[in-house]
Amino acid sequence: MSSTTIAPERVEVQAPQEQWQGQNVPRKEDKRLVQGEGVFVDDVKRHGMGYVFFVRSPYAHAHITSIDVSRAEAIKGVYGTLTGEEVAALTDPFFQLSTPPGAHLKDYALAVGKVRYVGEAVVAVVAETRDLARDASELVEVEYEALPAVADGRTALDAETPVLHEDSGSNLMWEGVYEWGDLDAAFAEADRVVKIKELHFHRFNSTPLETDGALAEYNRGTGQWTIHTNNQFPGFAAIMMGPALRCGLDKLRFVTQDIGGGFGNKITSHPQLVACCLLARKLRRPIQWTEWRTDFHLSMSHGNERWFQDTEVAVKDDGTLLGFRTKALDDAGAWLRYEPLGGVIWAQVTPGMYRWRHIRLDFAQVATNKAPVSPNRGYSRMQHLWFTERVIDIVAHELGLDPVEVRKRNYIRADEMPYETPNGCIYDSGDYARMLDVALELVGWERLEERRREAESRGRLLGAGIGSTLDSGTNNFGQSRLINPELQFSGNNEVATVKLDLFGEIVVTLGTTPQGQGHETTASQVVADILGCSIDDVHVRAGHDSYWNSHAGFSGTYASQFAVTGLSAVKGATELLAAEIKKLGSVILGGVPEEALELAEGTVRIKDNPEAALPFMACGAIINANNAGLPEDLGVTLNCRYVYRPPFEVPDVERRYGNLTLTYAAQVHAAVVEIDPETGYYEIVDYAAVDDCGKRIHPQIVEGQVMGATAQALGAAVHESYEYDEDGNLLTPNFYDYHVPHALDMPPIRTGYIESASPFTPLGTKGMGEGGGAGIHAVCAAVQDALRGHGDAIVYDSHNPYRRVWELLQHPERSRELVEVGAA
Amino acid sequence: MLLREVEYARPASLAEALATLGEHDGARALAGGQTLINVMKARAASPDVLVDLNGLDELKGIELGPDGTLSIGPMATYTDLVESAEAKARPILGEVCNQIADVQVRNRGTIGGNACSNDPTNHLPPLLVAIGARMTIAGAGGAERTVSAEEFFLGVYLTAVGPGELLTRITIPPGKSDGFAAVTLGVDGTCIVNAAASLNGSLRVALGCVDATPVLVQPPSDGEDAVRSAVRGAGLLPPGDVHASSEYRSHLAEVLAVRAARQASERAGG
């Protein structure tokens, strides 16, 4: 078996059930998707549409000295072009979230005057066919004056390093000091100080199989744009695009149906969307944009690359961790498209899963001549959690302690929940030690020494490692004020509408933009349970359309929150509807008190006399078409909208203190690897993933998220990396060189779970789906374990391709120099 | 995705194919297309004319001679070689073909296309060199010449097949004592270094991905030390890239040469 789930078993359900929630009901999305009848953005066509092709910079850093589009525009079938100069005249720079110096960046839809990374869009060409647009793009003449590139974030602040953005004066984009507890006391109390010179979290992302795209139409009569796009956070795109395009947000209509994966990487397509909007208006025709795979790799939403430098950890001899200080240096790439939010998002999980109370982190984010970073599954927390896990395993390794024991000694305990972290975040519930036990059992931890010897007899080095992570979900956007106190964001919200239509159809509209998470299915489970009907009676509209008016400022699908915000909105709206149905039933059934009524079997009926029932169809018909004689003050529309707002406060900006996320799902993973010491080649031979996301609405969907996130993490751990040369050329611009896991690469996996219901959410659920970073941590730990006794190298990078493992074996001293253990 | 404009011909015979290639300067043969079409998508190459060889039965077929010699049409696909009963006369061929890319690519990609593209990361060039394949090339008017695989591979994407010519046959001598070893990205991704060995008579080891063409070494024996020292003696200066430093490639070449030679030796009963 390639995969094993420990209890309880899957249940194939047939309606009706006591509870739809908690059942693995068939996904509503599947029928269209398995027949190729999904509608993805590139499937949408319009009469007379023009295809856009972006001319991209071959230079990492250069002045644009001239652009000539005349030869391109002269070709028959070419509709027109757009240059940076036009963009600068027609739009305002995108709003910057940062305080100075990052606040001074002037970011536009196309490069203006200068290019800052290979692949940056310089000119857009539109033509009758895709092929012709590309042909014409080859005739656009752009002259550049090359500048030296900044390809290593660690040199970005050096005096001799060229500056990307003259407006900001240096390559520093944002910096801030975070300190909680009493570091001096912690280090005074410590028996040992473990110093780690440098750890590096590499640059990669999730490469959704569908790349970005759009079809933008402009209505000259109303001044409105309709943008069919797979952007996964239209609310954010709108607040970026409206001011840039100098229009109100209602002039921007976002429409999606199916999205081919997002993982955070489809949040920051707003520059390209603005270019499409400008072209639609300029050329008076719909504009179709499909990003090709190489374009995506070159330019879209890389994950944050981060160094942790000069780390010091205060430890007791028994392995009790007291605190740490470190300097985090974050490479944002060429533009701040969602940054510098990564500079605070990590703080949702400041202590990781551990009880240390004294923490200082000096954060600095710099600009380099690489693709801009943007959210990627596990955004900014994954980097930090990788760091805390590395610290645990390096400390254990150096002090000769058992990593399992160190974790158990330091994990926040179940009886401490809800737990307030040193920076005021509230971990809602969980039992990390129990999860670890489950993981160890699944992976066969007790037989490790025996297996190690057996592997060694075959010339292989076997090692095992643990990765424990948190998946903090449902953001308090007030955290943005820790970056920039002037920002007017706080809290969070999501919307749903539920209505009972003329023929009794229950129609649900969500504010979200799912990319495979099965929202149509889980929303219908929540609705059916409240209305006492079958999930088959619930029609959840596929996709997102901002004209449905069912979105709020933070609507979208990102940051592990649907099971909390989305479903709580659905629950709220459905409860409103249920109350209205009862109110109507009370009138129609002759003034029976509402408390005496129940909703069941698609009717509202008298509890003590189920024969006296009004079918939903009758309810819908009465309100919508047969309403003469109803009381004037009835106040029933059977069309209910609910906005769910999580209970957040505005954080304390001075102390950088407050609850930044509502729920904390947890993952504990364990990996066993076997290394071929002659080549550095290694395989993951056993793997266990244990998840706790509170109450599970659809266990199969939850497990699917766990598996998918795991696969992405394993890919990132071993193969996936956006590597640049010193001139700023991306060396992994396609799936040949950026190797994502294939079917044959997958190790056997065992999954397990526990359920710690969240006390803070209406359904006991927690956001989930991003915990897979655990796989990176577990593989790093396992590789380090395998090398124990074979040079004792320290794993210092999150990315360990075969060549690096070979180097660790050849030159363990190079990694060992990074670590020093001293008396306190 | 979005190739440059190109003209297309579908000749009905080998003669017609040669004539078409001869007639157009910028013409290129289109075999399985599993490399060429990709290169054209990137617009890294843009032939003026594609001469599609897919209809030519003359270039297909796998025949086994009475002495065990295999005669393979260059348009035989990897899948043909994996499944062919005749090709099993030289088992390593099907084994290595089965490691190339994936099902879809193996269904369309051809041995001739692989050889003629001579991408240094391909598996077949070192294998063909190690097992002593001979390559028959036809030119204008059908005149044929035959060269050894060592002489066939001339540089990155460059072979002895000149303008207007076609590879028409690959001849492989009998033998079963062969070996192959590779380190790839993941189980089936891009090749980092590969090595093919043949111990039918003397030992021949060919290394791939370490130079523009496969590097042939002929260790005096199949012992590990002899193989290692032969590889060292070849003075490899492999290119470094994102997947491997030059030093790491040199090291892998040695390790994989030993492994391929060991497999060949084991099959020889040694």
Add this chain to the structure above:
Amino acid sequence: MAADVASSRAIAVTINGNVYEREVEARKLLIHFIRDDLDLTGSHIGCDTGNCGACSVIVDGTLVKSCMMLAVQADGASIETVEGLAEGDELTALQQAFSDHHALQCGYCTPGMLMSATALLRENPSPSEPEIRKALQGNICRCTGYWNIFEAVKAAAGQGAG
């Protein structure tokens, strides 16, 4: 004598039983022909280097990536795409198994994955797990980690379906 050379050709292909006759540019990839010219948008594009397999279709009984051949090369061929799998509303056992086993999330790779699995089950009605993995090695999925896909193919194979 040299063959005729042309930058476009009239071709006729049969897709899922329907005959399509069109003039196509020689440079047009089969996947663009299927998606853009014929509006059969079930087959997808996930890369530009022939790695991802989202465009996999069956041409004259052989599984291929339709981004790795030209439309003109399909002249006269009979092609099967994902749209041709189900009989009306009746899903194939494989399609049903994909849903039952949650073998798809976003569904973008699914059409290609289904074509590869269909081709496998035709040739090998009871594949082992290693055989399933090998058969799907050319199809990238970024959502599922593949494990549920293996389970789905096994389940469909158990039903003797293809």
